[in-house]
Amino acid sequence: MGKVTIISHVTAIREAKEQKIAAALQSMGKAAVNLTQDGMLTLYPNPVFDTGALHDDVQAGEQTARSIEVGNTLHYAPYVHEGTYKMAGRPYLVDSLTGNHAVSVLKEAALRELEGGT
DSSP, rough: HHHOOOOOHHHHHHHHHHHHHHHHHHHHHHHHHHHHHHHHSSSSSSSSSSSSSSHOOOOEEEESSEEEEOOOTTTTTHHHHHBBBBSBBOOOOHHHHHHHHHHHHHHHHHHHHHHOOO
């Protein structure tokens, strides 16, 4: 009787899976930036937009194996987002990235990468 040797490709499969997850997170980061920038212009009676610097500074940042950060680097971003004793906060990150619409957009971005990378 002949023999068949089956070789495990678990390592290659695991690496391919991790690459897909990383690509999905990057895609979600880009979608989150777009959602946030749109939210800054549409979620409030007075848009979160003066010179455009804060809007243009929204970016996807540090990425781990299972998460990606989205936010701003400008020093005054927390004051706009959280508010001060003189000004109410406009939490554009939270408001833009929560809710059914945002969840749907982020899920679609991830699935595009996980199911085919297109």
